[in-house]
Amino acid sequence: MAVNLKRSSGEDSDGGKTSRRRMLGWLTGAGLAGSAGLSAVSNFVFIKPRATYGQPQRFSVGKPEDFPSGTRAILAARGICIVREGTKLAAISITCTHLGCTVGAADTGFACPCHGSRFDQDGNVTGGPAPRPLPWFQITLAPNGEIEVDKDIEIVPGSYLSL
């Protein structure tokens, strides 16, 4: 190896043109760096799983007819409350923003049984330790006529789906 190095160091002093040795060095470096970069990216991607256990985040909750006007239906298994006012529909989370308890319906909106957080009809905090209002989820009408809720996409509170 030592001999080899010496000989090639002699060839290196050509000046001007990139030598074969330098070229190979670049190739090696690029290959290693590229591999390392790809591995790093892959590792970071794998930190967040693509699929999670449990029920899907996007699901259908039935036909609009199932929710007559004025309904505030709590779907505990899905963790949402379907609100219908006239032709407007919304899906509000019923997971308390404080420590994740399931909030219940109250006269004035929602009330958390664990630490007494209270929310109004639109999920805004009116009392208790909850730091944020209850999020609203995207709600769409699927082509087969059923209401689809996507818990992965939060929308601005107060934006309804109008039928």
Next chain:
Amino acid sequence: MRFALAIGTFLILVVHGIVFYNQFGHPWERNQNTYFDQAKVLAKTDAEKAALAARKPRIEQIVVSNFGETRVDRCTTCHIATDDPRFSSHAEPVKTHPYSPTLGDFQKDGKWERRHKFSEFGCTVCHDGQGRGLDAEYSHGKDEYWPDPLLGFVTQDNWRKDHAPKLKGKEYMQANCAQCHTDTAFPGTALVTRGRQIFFASNCYGCHRIEGLSDGTIGPDLSDVGRKWKLDYLWGRITDPKSILATSIMPKFNLKEEDVKALVAFLKSRKGRNFAETEIQRFKVKLTGGAELVQATIKPVKINPPEMVKQGEKLVLDRACTACHKLGDRDGGIAPDLSFEGSLRDSEWVYAHFKNPKSTMSDSIMPAFRFTDDEFKAMTAYLMTLRGQATPASGEAIYKNLCLRCHGEKGDGHGPIAEHLDPYPRDLTKAGFMNSKSEARLVNSVRNGVNGTSMPAWGKAVTEEQAKAVLGYIQTTFTKEPRRELKAKAIPETNPVAMSPESVTRGEALFVNRCAGCHGRKGDGKGPNSLDIQPKPRNLRNSFFVNSVDDKRLFESIQYGVQGTAMPPWIDYGLTNNDVGDLVNFIRSINPKTKGGQHAAAIQ
């Protein structure tokens, strides 16, 4: 050196790149993007378009716990348009799942509604396949190690090439419909119902057990066969049992292809326990699961006396009797030839044998089939008309026609069906045995048969001369030793010891000491030494045999042994006639002539 290093690192980069592409450039992402793009074109409102624009490709899954173990079905990750009716004419995988009235779907206001919503049922409940898979090959179960490929859609590469095309077709999915729709008259599972009929009509239930349906013990239990095996195996096992297991004794039934298909679908539907069943229903089925169940599934033939024989013939031929027995040119190769049945047995014997084979032959492996009484009578009447052809004159021809099936081509008792007979056919090459018995006794065995064994009484078909001719043929061809003059033996004509409880007790003690090693403690011929002995020790609980031989013959066999078998002459071991008398009394006492009969008092 440097060059190699450069190439090497470059290759590593390429490999990394390929892995990266495969891991993150999923086909399902492309599918979903295609779907979003096309749906955006079809979208009518801006809100819809905005909602679609907000969606990014991701793994969709349906979690269903109502059907056995929790299923996670990610099929809709690729098949993302399954519930979007606008994609009904697109190509897979971005295509609407078809609507069909046979699936229970119905139309409401001109729009289809699903009976089985995907969010409630998932996909693999009906379709099988690997629900969690995200790769077409693995999720469809093409991989040969996956137990449930898409039922009726996917065949695996290692399946037999001649079977594979027959195993496609969505009608196989009825097996999964039947997991919940257990009603036999359910119109959606016609194939399974047909298979169930064949299961009974072809007498599969005689050998196989299916919990709640049948209780055969000869073949394997099929209660959860659908969970254990794939279509290919089931098809192979039915059409050609020996191709999968060389030692299989299952007969080849020669069913029509559509019948095999129905049977395969039926077996695939037997997964141990149906989703719709409750414990109490199962219990009820168990209670009623006898002849009534068979007769409810296959309509019993109404026997009308003038046509009895004809109807009996039809029954014998239709209900797979020839899958085991031989009849004319049909030969199952497992059980005796029925062509001479009319001249060998009387109708009472045949009828009793039908009702319960063991009631006329202790060790028969024939299952008790669930025909109606009238059907049994008709079949008996038909068998009584079978007389075979006229018996030929020469000994050789007689042997080949009548004896070979059991005693074998070489006369060594290993005939084609011998392994299914118990007791095993006599080895006629054993000169010791053949020459120690008088000709009269051999002729008697031929003409009057040996009770309790498969040797029938040939008397009506074989005259005394013919019997002597065939015995002569056997003597010269198989035994190959000339007959000798029999030595006189000192055998008492009748048992010198009177039957009494004391004598039976003494006999039992002697039996346990001297005989149990081969004949077994219970006298059933299954003692520890019996495994190494051929012919097998006599089953002394075979009452038909024991009651047919007189004391003199038992004395002879015990005192002088049976030459050509492992039975030694016990006179050499110091047994007196009185000892043997006790033994004979013991043997008689375990074979009561009838319940509470002759020896019952002595046993008390």
